[in-house]
Amino acid sequence: MGLMTEGIKESIIVLVSLTLGGIIGEILGVEDFIERLGKSLENRYSKGKVGSFTQGFVAASLLFCVGPMAITGAIENGIKGTYNILLTKSIMDGISSIALSASLGIGVIFSSILVFSYQGVLTVIASFIGKSLPMGAINCLTAAGGLMVIGIGINLLGLGKIKVANFLPGLLIGGLLGALL
Numbered sequence: 001m002g003l004m005t006e007g008i009k010e011s012i013i014v015l016v017s018l019t020l021g022g023i024i025g026e027i028l029g030v031e032d033f034i035e036r037l038g039k040s041l042e043n044r045y046s047k048g049k050v051g052s053f054t055q056g057f058v059a060a061s062l063l064f065c066v067g068p069m070a071i072t073g074a075i076e077n078g079i080k081g082t083y084n085i086l087l088t089k090s091i092m093d094g095i096s097s098i099a100l101s102a103s104l105g106i107g108v109i110f111s112s113i114l115v116f117s118y119q120g121v122l123t124v125i126a127s128f129i130g131k132s133l134p135m136g137a138i139n140c141l142t143a144a145g146g147l148m149v150i151g152i153g154i155n156l157l158g159l160g161k162i163k164v165a166n167f168l169p170g171l172l173i174g175g176l177l178g179a180l181l
Contacts, residue, residue, distance in 0.1 A: 010136060013177045014143045021144075021170020022163075031165040034058055041110050056104030059156055060111035062164050063100075064093050065118045066148040066171070071141045074119045075133070078126025086119070133179060140178030144171050 025031065035058055042053035064070065069092075073085030093115070101108040126133070144167075151162040 006136070009181065010139050010143065010178065013136075013140050013181060014147065014174055017140065017174030017177055018144055018147060018167050018170040021173050022167045024169040024173075025166030026163070028166075028169070030168055031058075031163040034061065034165045038107060038110075042107065052105040053107035053110075056100060056107030057111050058107075058165070059104060059152065060097060060100050060108040061114045063096070063149065063152050063156075064111060064115045066145045066152070066164070066168070070115075070119060071122065071145050071171070072138065074122035075126040075138060078123040078128075079133075133175075136181070137175045137178035140174040141171055144174040 035054055038054035038057035038061075041057060069085055069089040073083070073089050076085050077083050097108050097112075148164050148167050148170075151164040151167070154160050154162055155164065
């Protein structure tokens with residue numbers, strides 16, 4: 001019964017954190033900022049199809065940053081100094097980036113800068129606070145990231161337009177709530 005209660009509590013934390021994160025992200029304009037960054041890079045470096053550069057940059061950045069392996073891999077690296085999850089993730093991301101680049105263009109390659117920075121920051125933070133981070137916080141972070149990956153999939157399939165980047169603050173909120181509760 002205790003495990004079921006923990007699972008329900010973590011599920012509620014994830015939903016609340018993504019809701020609050022989505023509101024905060026919308027107010028801050030996180031998705032708009034990433035799109036402006038992508039358009040800026042597109043104007044500077046794109047030689048091909050205009051528009052697909054930004055779509056490739058945003059889709060790849062989000063796909064490679066919010067997945068559960070990005071979060072748990074960076075935490076594992078920061079806490080234990082091992083990189084098994086990050087190595088596996090980088091191989092998977094490399095294969096995925098080939099397919100994404102074929103359909104969305106060179107913007108996918110530029111997402112590597114954002115992914116490297118993001119995972120580096122997570123690793124540094126985890127090295128300082130990771131040992132005191134409860135498992136509930138890690139579970140909430142990875143579950144929220146998994147739900148965001150579903151949103152990215154919906155966008156890539158053309159089934160809708162979800163501003164997934166606006167939910168990024170929800171990762172921080174989920175980690176904090178998971179640690180507190």
